[in-house]
Amino acid sequence: MKYIFRASVLAFVGYVAGIWLTVTIRGGSPTDEVAVIFGFILGLIGWLSGIGGLEAFGRQWMGKKPKTSPEKGWTRYFEFSIDHKVIGIQYGVTFITVLLIGGIGAMLMRIELASAGQGILDLDDFNKVVSMHGILMVAVAVAGILGAFGNYIIPIQVGASDMAFPRLNALAFWLVPPVAIALLGAPFLGAFNAGWTSYAPLSVTNESGQILFNLAIITFGLSSILGGINVLVTIITMRAPGMTWGRLPIFSWACFAASLLSFCVTQFFAASLILVTMDRVAGTSFFGPDVGTGLLFEHIFWFYSHPAVYIMVLPGFGVILELVPTFARKPLFAYKAAVVGMLSIVGLSVVVWAHHMFTSGMADFLHGPFMILTEAISVPTGLVFLSMIGTLWMGRLWFRTPLLLAFGWLFNFLIGGITGIFLADVATDIHLHDTYYVVAHFHYTIVGGSIFGLLAALFYWFPKFTGRMYNERLGQIFAVWVTVMFNFTFIPLFWVGINGMNRRIGDYPEAFQGANRFASISALILGASFLLLIGNLLYSAIKGPKAGPNPWNSRTLEWQVSSPPPQHNFTSQPRIVGHPYDYGVEGSLYAVFDEAGAGESAELEGSPA
Amino acid sequence: MTTDIVPDAVAEDSHGGHGEYHQDTAFQPRANRIGLWMFIFSECFLFAAFLAARFYSTGTYRPEGLNQALALTLTMVLLVSSISAYLAEVSIKYNHRRNFKLFTIVTILLGFVFLAGVAVELTEAIQHYPPETPYGTSYFMLIGLHAFHVFSGIVALFIVLFLGFRGHFGSSDYWGAEGVVKYWHFVDLAWVIIYPTLYLF
Numbered sequence: 001m002k003y004i005f006r007a008s009v010l011a012f013v014g015y016v017a018g019i020w021l022t023v024t025i026r027g028g029s030p031t032d033e034v035a036v037i038f039g040f041i042l043g044l045i046g047w048l049s050g051i052g053g054l055e056a057f058g059r060q061w062m063g064k065k066p067k068t069s070p071e072k073g074w075t076r077y078f079e080f081s082i083d084h085k086v087i088g089i090q091y092g093v094t095f096i097t098v099l100l101i102g103g104i105g106a107m108l109m110r111i112e113l114a115s116a117g118q119g120i121l122d123l124d125d126f127n128k129v130v131s132m133h134g135i136l137m138v139a140v141a142v143a144g145i146l147g148a149f150g151n152y153i154i155p156i157q158v159g160a161s162d163m164a165f166p167r168l169n170a171l172a173f174w175l176v177p178p179v180a181i182a183l184l185g186a187p188f189l190g191a192f193n194a195g196w197t198s199y200a201p202l203s204v205t206n207e208s209g210q211i212l213f214n215l216a217i218i219t220f221g222l223s224s225i226l227g228g229i230n231v232l233v234t235i236i237t238m239r240a241p242g243m244t245w246g247r248l249p250i251f252s253w254a255c256f257a258a259s260l261l262s263f264c265v266t267q268f269f270a271a272s273l274i275l276v277t278m279d280r281v282a283g284t285s286f287f288g289p290d291v292g293t294g295l296l297f298e299h300i301f302w303f304y305s306h307p308a309v310y311i312m313v314l315p316g317f318g319v320i321l322e323l324v325p326t327f328a329r330k331p332l333f334a335y336k337a338a339v340v341g342m343l344s345i346v347g348l349s350v351v352v353w354a355h356h357m358f359t360s361g362m363a364d365f366l367h368g369p370f371m372i373l374t375e376a377i378s379v380p381t382g383l384v385f386l387s388m389i390g391t392l393w394m395g396r397l398w399f400r401t402p403l404l405l406a407f408g409w410l411f412n413f414l415i416g417g418i419t420g421i422f423l424a425d426v427a428t429d430i431h432l433h434d435t436y437y438v439v440a441h442f443h444y445t446i447v448g449g450s451i452f453g454l455l456a457a458l459f460y461w462f463p464k465f466t467g468r469m470y471n472e473r474l475g476q477i478f479a480v481w482v483t484v485m486f487n488f489t490f491i492p493l494f495w496v497g498i499n500g501m502n503r504r505i506g507d508y509p510e511a512f513q514g515a516n517r518f519a520s521i522s523a524l525i526l527g528a529s530f531l532l533l534i535g536n537l538l539y540s541a542i543k544g545p546k547a548g549p550n551p552w553n554s555r556t557l558e559w560q561v562s563s564p565p566p567q568h569n570f571t572s573q574p575r576i577v578g579h580p581y582d583y584g585v586e587g588s589l590y591a592v593f594d595e596a597g598a599g600e601s602a603e604l605e606g607s608p609a
Numbered sequence: 610m611t612t613d614i615v616p617d618a619v620a621e622d623s624h625g626g627h628g629e630y631h632q633d634t635a636f637q638p639r640a641n642r643i644g645l646w647m648f649i650f651s652e653c654f655l656f657a658a659f660l661a662a663r664f665y666s667t668g669t670y671r672p673e674g675l676n677q678a679l680a681l682t683l684t685m686v687l688l689v690s691s692i693s694a695y696l697a698e699v700s701i702k703y704n705h706r707r708n709f710k711l712f713t714i715v716t717i718l719l720g721f722v723f724l725a726g727v728a729v730e731l732t733e734a735i736q737h738y739p740p741e742t743p744y745g746t747s748y749f750m751l752i753g754l755h756a757f758h759v760f761s762g763i764v765a766l767f768i769v770l771f772l773g774f775r776g777h778f779g780s781s782d783y784w785g786a787e788g789v790v791k792y793w794h795f796v797d798l799a800w801v802i803i804y805p806t807l808y809l810f
Contacts (some may be wrong), residue, residue: 061768166641229647237640263651271658275750283739284746285668298664300658526760 003079003329007050014046015039031189033211033281040215044178048387051174056167056549068167080174082166085565087173088152089465092458094176095144098136099451100530103182104342105133105528109506110489114520116510125504127193128209132241134196135213136181141450142308143224145315146262147173149457150231150255156558161568161577164233168226182216185408195504197305198299198459200272200287204279211280214273223269228263229256240557240591242576249556249580250338254318259343262311268304272297289387298360302353310349310501313413313444316453317384319408323460324388325581326554327403328395332581334387341383348377358426367426374424381417385410400552401475405456412448416441419494434504437497440490447486455482455533462537463547467563470540474532481529486520500531555590556580568575638784645788649795652758656799659754660806663747669810672744674737676730680808683726684800687759691797694766698790706773712782713770713786716793720763727756729760751803758796766790 018039019030026034040548049058055067068082072278076086077093108129112121121129155163163169186192190207216272229456235256239248248256252584275297287294317338325332352374354366397403419441422428432438459479462470492515497503501512508516557574558565572593582588655792697712731752738745771787772778 014715061772063772063777164637165644168644223650225648229644229651232647233640233644236643237637254685260748263647264654267651267655268658271655271662275659277749282749283741284745284749285741285743286662288741296662299665300662303658 003051003076007047009051010046011043015043018042031208033208036189036208036211037215037277038279039474040212044175044219048171048174049524053171053174056082056170066167068566069169072576074507080170080321082162082170083567084151084155084163084166085295086362087169088148088150090173091143091147091151091176092465094173094180095140095148098141100534102133102136102140103527103530104509105129105136109133109526110500110520110523112506113508113516115517116508116513118507122131122342123506123508124193127195127504128457130186130266130504131192131213132183135217137446138196138308138312139179139220140454141446142262143176143220144226144454145319145450146231146255146258146311147176147227148454149251149319149366149461150259150315151225152254153461153488153558154231154252155234155238155558156561156569157252158235158238159243159557159570159574160234160238163230163568164238165230169230171383172223172226172230175219175226179216179220179223182212182219185212186212186216189559197301198273198276199301200276200279201296204287204299205278211220211277214277217273218270221266221367224266224268224584225263228259228266231259232263239425239609240574240576244576246336247576247579249322250332250335251315251318251322253326254314254316254321254342257346258311258314258318261314261346261349262308265304265311267309268300272300272304275300286366295357295360295362299354299359302356305351306353306356307349308422309446310345310350313343313449313453316413317609319453319457320385320409321388321391321461322556323402323456324391324406325583326460326552327400327406328397329583330391330393330395330577331583331585333393334383334388335384335579335581338387341380341387344380344383345377348373348380352377355424355429357372358429360473375421378417378421385414396606399476399534400456400459401470401472402460404476404479405459405483407475408479408486409448409456410453411454411483412486413442416444416446416448419444432497433500436493436501436503439503440493440497443493444491452483455479458533458537460552461546462540464558464563464565465549466544467547468540468542468544469547469551470544471536474536478529478532478536481532482526485522485526485529489519492516492519555583557591559591562590619798641788645791649791650797653724654718656754656802659747659751660802663751663806667743667747670744671808671810672738672742675808676733677808678687679726679730680804683723683730684804685728686723687797690716691794693719694790694793698783698787701778701783701786702780708785710770710773713766713773717763717766717770720759723756723759724756724763724801727752727759729807733803748807751807755796755799755803756801761772762789762793764794 006181016039021042022028022032022035022038023030028035054069057066060066066082076083077090081087081090106123109126112119112126112129151163151169155161186209189209189212191209192198192203192206192213194203194206194210198210198213203214235248235252275284275286279288281288282350287297287497321338322330352370354370355374358367358370388406419437423432423438423441459470460473461470496508496512496515499512501508501516547563549562552559560574561570570593574591574593576591578588578590580590582590619664666667693712693715697709697716700706700708734745734748734752738748740746740749768791769778769786772785
């Protein structure tokens, strides 16, 4: 805890120093945007130094041996721990907290929208709540699975003792709390009301909360890029002997694909926000009245943000494909097709961004190609569905909570995919653009594809994280509850959207009131389901029955070690001799543990074995 | 490039007792190289975004009154600094510590010359095409971004130089120097693209 304290103090000192220096040198008020920027940068440096950056990096730069925090005890969860399992839990807890905060925003919006006219929020506050809900949830979807499960599971799944760059991994996590603080602190500077997309020129002219948004997202982008590189290098260089690319577990493949995207495109979000920031504080005029055009912002922004939805759902694909063979007790159908599908999604997703701009005044000749490329993405996505349904087909299904959530995923993401075709199609998009149809479609894909994957992963790997089993009955009730209520919430929104209800406006014509009220009530019930989830998991983490190392009889490596795994994951070196998903195949072996190599491996890790 | 040489001393050191860092950077040159290349690749996209913004908002327009002579000189300075950075890396690879320090110092000095030139450039630019103008917008953005990278490269070179004086690095373990020099080459390469974008088109 001492490090958290030191980090907070240094962050505060840095923030104040940055503001003081700016005000002294440049003049102006301490809430000027320039002052806030320098305050944030120095505060960030202070935070990272205080939390352990000084010991982990600074000492090495000074020519001494780097130090990191101890590897035992519960306080390591609040320190600069380089253990990927600790970092995974840190990410998981952080992002579930953020998910709940974002959920409160959603509840506020639905309460406001329960009746036409003005309710608890005025129109500008509504925009601010929309923006806050949007960016928090996008952050959860982008980094929730990758951060929590990617960090925890991937090194074990590929048979490594840790990530390739453990210190960088810790750094990437500790960049996240300042992001959350900056976003949640934005209301003190007037909040941001330009949506999570923060389109220019509105984002150039709105209140100063926007500058905190920009700084936070640029920092978060850095964290994503570092995390993505770490996952890629881990999978490339640290696979266990015998683990060829064709034997890599599908969840690792999915995270590989998502990280490939994330480290190639995340900087475009940062770039678009840097341009906005420069326009706000440095007098440039990318989006100003003489030169600029908002279309430039949209191009750069969507060049990240369309691939970003694949960064969100690809790990979801991975989770579902990972657990379906386990619960169907069958080999994963069309493993190679699923991998090819996911990699094709990576390739295609960077050439479809302009389908967000069919009504923005972009050159007409671009409409056709972007429509066709967008619709082409359904082909590789179909391969993933093929793999999943082929595995379920004639399987001996074991209806546990993860599988129920996987069915919820299947249903929701299918609806999300099919409704997307009408948005990719230029003619229908011109009618549907900026209506609640888009909202409903987006939530079906992202909640359906990413958050349901996150929930399924949470239940699937919960015994591995904690060594204890969650309450199965409550888990199943939750799975059905969340799936049904999610659909009750968003199906009416398709209807009001097709009939022309605008999104991002806290008011609507009387005619839509019935459907909206139904959606609002469903949304509140949906929100309540998360209390059951949190209660179940918290209680089970402490009091649940012991789960044992492999409660699901899974074949992948993370289930072959104790729950939770030992300090450096393996006490002896695993060697891969077969395919990970050959459930029910006579005499098939996946991994053997080299007893001969045990001594060597233990010595290598410096662990007491 | 050898990838498997780990001096016993380093391996022993890095697997010390409780709470010590158990996976030293020197331990995994292959992962480090791949990671660095990925980081550089990632940075390329960042520059690409700003270059795209320049062409998108102003096409290939450039105003009269650009200081071509200064820009060309600065390009030369930066290219020469790349050579000296390379020589520093090769020196430490062959354990020529003196040359390593010498060439690192030369690189840092050339970096400072470049930054000074950029400062002159910017003070001139602010009169002829201030940031509010179409060209000035892209100009200040690209030059500023690149100068920031040069500055961070100089800081990194300083750390490497400091460690060199402290007796770190050697023919078997020069990853720190190698990584910084590769980054420096990348910064040069970025200028090789930015220079024609702003001055020659």
